[in-house]
Amino acid sequence: MSETFSISDLSREFEVTTRTIRHYEDLGLLAPSRAGQNRVYSARDRVHLKLILRGRRLGFSLKEIGELLQLYDAPNGEVSQLTLFIGKMRERRETLLEQREDIDRVLEELDDLEKRCAEMLQARDENAA
Amino acid sequence: MSETFSISDLSREFEVTTRTIRHYEDLGLLAPSRAGQNRVYSARDRVHLKLILRGRRLGFSLKEIGELLQLYDAPNGEVSQLTLFIGKMRERRETLLEQREDIDRVLEELDDLEKRCAEMLQARDENAA
DNA sequence: TTTGACGTTTACGTAAACGTCAAGTACATT
DNA sequence: AATGTACTTGACGTTTACGTAAACGTCAAA
The missing domain is CATH 1.20.5 (Single alpha-helices involved in coiled-coils or other helix-helix interfaces)
Known part of the structure; x- marks a missing residue:
């Protein structure tokens, strides 16, 4: 039904490395589902990444961004x-x-x-x- | 004639550590004169520090800030x-x-x-x- | 079937921006 | 003379935010 993205899709779209995207997952900022061992990103995950990058542009630390995402989500x-x-x-x-x-x-x-x-x-x- | 400041004056005023101020000097962002071995900051130096901190708030790296200061000065x-x-x-x-x-x-x-x-x-x- | 593009985890490396001692100097006060 | 305060220069430590290399899995096209 809804669109999904691979890690390199998002990497290309937002011009960040896959390493960066995985790093955000390590820090708990992203939690994509999996197809086998491969990461599958939903539209919601994509929005999250967009928010993360916006926060970064605004000078927030990834930790702060994490808190903001929590607030934003729940x-x-x-x-x-x-x-x-x-x-x-x-x-x-x-x-x-x-x-x-x-x-x-x-x-x-x-x-x-x-x-x-x-x-x-x-x-x-x-x-x- | 014109007002001068010690490193701790500026440290207090802008709420940064003296270490930070010296660090900026190490990177060439500040160049205070000396009284003996002690640093003496002019009003101009103080403005520089203010600009540095503003740049920092805006997410510029100290290197970028250095370039901007050069442009600003000359x-x-x-x-x-x-x-x-x-x-x-x-x-x-x-x-x-x-x-x-x-x-x-x-x-x-x-x-x-x-x-x-x-x-x-x-x-x-x-x-x- | 091998080459290529894509993905994975693990782990050490690194640049930036300071923090944090350590050890000493300089000067005023007690 | 000793204590205190403010300053100095190293120099190593730390956190953040990834980079980078190694070694491997998976699937499709040549």
Whole structure:
């Protein structure tokens, strides 16, 4: 019924090595089913990998990503678990918002620098004319 | 005239260890002057450290940060250098923009999750009433 | 049937980013 | 003179995130 993927399918699609994918499994971030001894990845597994790589791009450690995946997968526990979950999410949100501010700052600085460079180039051209 | 800082001043202000600061110097990311054998950091050095830590938060390697600092410090070279510099900045910008999209996506997902959690809590409360 | 492409496990290697002593210097205070 | 505080330079240790090589299984095409 639903689509499945081999390890090299995912390796190609996301441009990571198979070693990397297996490493994530070693750390408990992925749990594909098996056909014989071969790994078989479901669409859900694929989404997990996508989330892992996104987390990595955002600078989270694989351990932290593991915790996030747990939270993401199983907001089904008790009230205490849920409120704890919400708390953790709020923390993440703050971290991410700070990170976005960092990015905006850097982008502004890059703008400034680029303008200065353009000006320097122009000045040179005018002198050459 | 201008303010200076000891290594522990900066250590306290930015909440990093002195070891970390010395490590950055080992890698050529900082170059404080000396009073005898002791390091003396200028306001400029302090800004450098701030930039380093920001880069770190954004997931850049210290090596990459070093390149960025060089670019940041010395856009004074030839035309070829300047255009190369602008090119590198464009790349950085794209990376950062992608990263910001990642963050926005994650923030949306966190919103969804939080709403779902809130709904689950509400449903429970209504049953309890 | 052998070659090739794909997969597997096991295990040691490695680069990055520091942590953690150890041992010493310099200067002020008690 | 001794104690304390802040600084210094090694140098080895540690964690994270994989790389890489070895040795092997499986199946299909030539």
